[in-house]
Amino acid sequence: xxxxxxxxQIKKKGSFLxxxxxxxxxxxxxxxxxxxxxxxxxxxxxIDSTQAYCVAYKLNTAFYEADGVxxxxxxxxxxxxxxxxYPDHFTIADAKRxxxxxxxAMYARAxxxxxxxxxxxxxxxxxxxxxxxxxxxxxxxxxxxxxxxNKGAADFQMLQTGDAKxxxxxxxxxxxxxxxxxxxxxxxxxxxxxxxxxxxxIPDHFLLVPGVGAQxxxxxxxxxxxxxxxxxxxxxxxxxxxxxxxxxxxxxRAKDEAEKMQQEMSALLNKYL
Amino acid sequence: xxxxxxxxQIKKKGSFLxxxxxxxxxxxxxxxxxxxxxxxxxxxxxIDSTQAYCVAYKLNTAFYEADGVxxxxxxxxxxxxxxxxYPDHFTIADAKRxxxxxxxAMYARAxxxxxxxxxxxxxxxxxxxxxxxxxxxxxxxxxxxxxxxNKGAADFQMLQTGDAKxxxxxxxxxxxxxxxxxxxxxxxxxxxxxxxxxxxxIPDHFLLVPGVGAQxxxxxxxxxxxxxxxxxxxxxxxxxxxxxxxxxxxxxRAKDEAEKMQQEMSALLNKYL
Numbered sequence: 001x002x003x004x005x006x007x008x009q010i011k012k013k014g015s016f017l018x019x020x021x022x023x024x025x026x027x028x029x030x031x032x033x034x035x036x037x038x039x040x041x042x043x044x045x046x047i048d049s050t051q052a053y054c055v056a057y058k059l060n061t062a063f064y065e066a067d068g069v070x071x072x073x074x075x076x077x078x079x080x081x082x083x084x085x086y087p088d089h090f091t092i093a094d095a096k097r098x099x100x101x102x103x104x105a106m107y108a109r110a111x112x113x114x115x116x117x118x119x120x121x122x123x124x125x126x127x128x129x130x131x132x133x134x135x136x137x138x139x140x141x142x143x144x145x146x147x148x149x150n151k152g153a154a155d156f157q158m159l160q161t162g163d164a165k166x167x168x169x170x171x172x173x174x175x176x177x178x179x180x181x182x183x184x185x186x187x188x189x190x191x192x193x194x195x196x197x198x199x200x201x202i203p204d205h206f207l208l209v210p211g212v213g214a215q216x217x218x219x220x221x222x223x224x225x226x227x228x229x230x231x232x233x234x235x236x237x238x239x240x241x242x243x244x245x246x247x248x249x250x251x252x253r254a255k256d257e258a259e260k261m262q263q264e265m266s267a268l269l270n271k272y273l
Numbered sequence: 274x275x276x277x278x279x280x281x282q283i284k285k286k287g288s289f290l291x292x293x294x295x296x297x298x299x300x301x302x303x304x305x306x307x308x309x310x311x312x313x314x315x316x317x318x319x320i321d322s323t324q325a326y327c328v329a330y331k332l333n334t335a336f337y338e339a340d341g342v343x344x345x346x347x348x349x350x351x352x353x354x355x356x357x358x359y360p361d362h363f364t365i366a367d368a369k370r371x372x373x374x375x376x377x378a379m380y381a382r383a384x385x386x387x388x389x390x391x392x393x394x395x396x397x398x399x400x401x402x403x404x405x406x407x408x409x410x411x412x413x414x415x416x417x418x419x420x421x422x423n424k425g426a427a428d429f430q431m432l433q434t435g436d437a438k439x440x441x442x443x444x445x446x447x448x449x450x451x452x453x454x455x456x457x458x459x460x461x462x463x464x465x466x467x468x469x470x471x472x473x474x475i476p477d478h479f480l481l482v483p484g485v486g487a488q489x490x491x492x493x494x495x496x497x498x499x500x501x502x503x504x505x506x507x508x509x510x511x512x513x514x515x516x517x518x519x520x521x522x523x524x525x526r527a528k529d530e531a532e533k534m535q536q537e538m539s540a541l542l543n544k545y546l
Binding site for chain 1: 295297333335336338339341342344345346349367369370371372373374375376377379380382383387388396397398399400401402403404418421422423424425426427428429430432433434435439442443446488
């Protein structure tokens with residue numbers, strides 16, 4: 001998916017919502033446990049009920065790997081379902097990968113060539129040659145970690161490196177490796193106050209913003225400080241949507257939560273775009 | 274496995290070799306392609322023929338994920354085979370994971386609780402709370418990226434952060450999160466000249482040293498500068514061993530390569546330990 005196509009979807013839906021499918025087998029509604037693949041059954045209902053209100057889905061690979069082979073099957077089935085049923089939605093493999101070149105190329109094969117995700121999250125620590133194998137796939141995206149939403153972001157990302165903090169140096173350096181048409185960045189909503197400064201470094205790139213919802217970040221702050229002329233934001237919510245209810249009404253409640261965010265986002269798009 | 278047990282194995286074998294199972298389906302000997310699970314058949318023969326000369330096996334998860342569900346099955350079968358047949362060998366999930374706490378806990382479930390690996394490689398960028406969930410499993414290890422063997426290591430790891438380079442700050446800060454009995458570090462053999470300085474920061478920790486062999490690092494330099502009183506080194510070789518031959522003699526040639534390294538290592542243990 002191109003940046004232009006993504007922006008078209010955002011305008012059409014009045015939403016820059018990404019729904020995070022951090023599907024935990026221990027949190028599934030009891031009535032789904034008899035299904036052949038309870039995780040996929042859950043994801044399918046969440047997707048069907050929220051797709052009108054979001055432009056992207058993010059699959060957190062850890063939650064699937066935790067179930068071993070059956071988890072990997074659920075991951076592939078969900079990715080496949082999204083591509084077949086909702087090809088206009090942007091898909092994110094939230095995998096936080098990154099390794100030496102020949103190994104990153106294998107991860108690119110797994111997530112781009114085989115599962116056809118539009119994008120993958122990548123950790124920057126190993127530098128350019130660990131990221132570049134993901135950038136050679138046309139219309140696929142690297143979403144590089146810059147400033148994350150967790151407490152540990154302070155340990156290294158905020159260190160002073162010359163005249164800039166490490167995460168700022170990561171933004172400056174890595175933005176030379178690709179363009180705003182192939183690179184996005186993770187910037188946590190818990191750090192939304194810093195988005196205005198980040199926009200001075202990367203005015204055009206899309207940002208994937210986790211941390212709204214369960215982690216406490218503000219949507220208004222993210223939009224006010226982070227929006228650019230192509231919106232430039234994908235705000236992710238996982239737990240606050242997919243676990244809005246643990247009962248038979250889970251999909252309906254997820255729809256309500258997604259719709260509530262979409263309405264707030266629609267107003268923010270009118271206000272700041 | 275405890276640090277003491279690992280050192281016992283090193284002394285018993287006269288080896289600190291780790292064999293890297295970066296098993297690429299496109300490089301398998303042709304005669305294995307008729308097997309039900311060619312990747313596992315390859316791994317099994319490599320393991321059986323090299324186990325006398327090494328103390329550890331490292332499974333690079335990217336190569337298994339690149340094959341999708343069947344790859345994940347091969348990964349689990351290989352891990353299971355190692356635990357049943359060779360429980361004295363240290364096992365490494367070379368997965369380069371790391372995410373917010375609840376997500377890292379899921380990766381720990383995947384690699385420690387389910388597949389019973391002794392250790393996992395973790396990227397430090399997201400800080401303490403992304404690493405800690407891996408440190409709560411008794412006798413399991415985090416192998417944290419410090420200074421990697423690739424060219425891109427220069428992009429961020431070598432940046433000056435206050436009075437130390439980023440990788441040195443990573444070593445200093447993270448060594449407070451666990452002990453030399455739960456934490457190891459990745460330090461590339463291509464940077465072996467820097468091992469003496471690294472040993473001033475972390476005298477006791479084991480180091481996983483990739484980059485000997487195909488990547489060109491020197492074993493002598495790694496031993497001379499990096500060995501401590503418990504050896505403190507696991508030197509990994511992948512391609513130079515497992516792809517020594519692509520023919521029917523692949524396992525025998527892998528044995529030869531592993532034995533050659535073991536003999537060199539035995540001499541180095543006598544010289545520097």
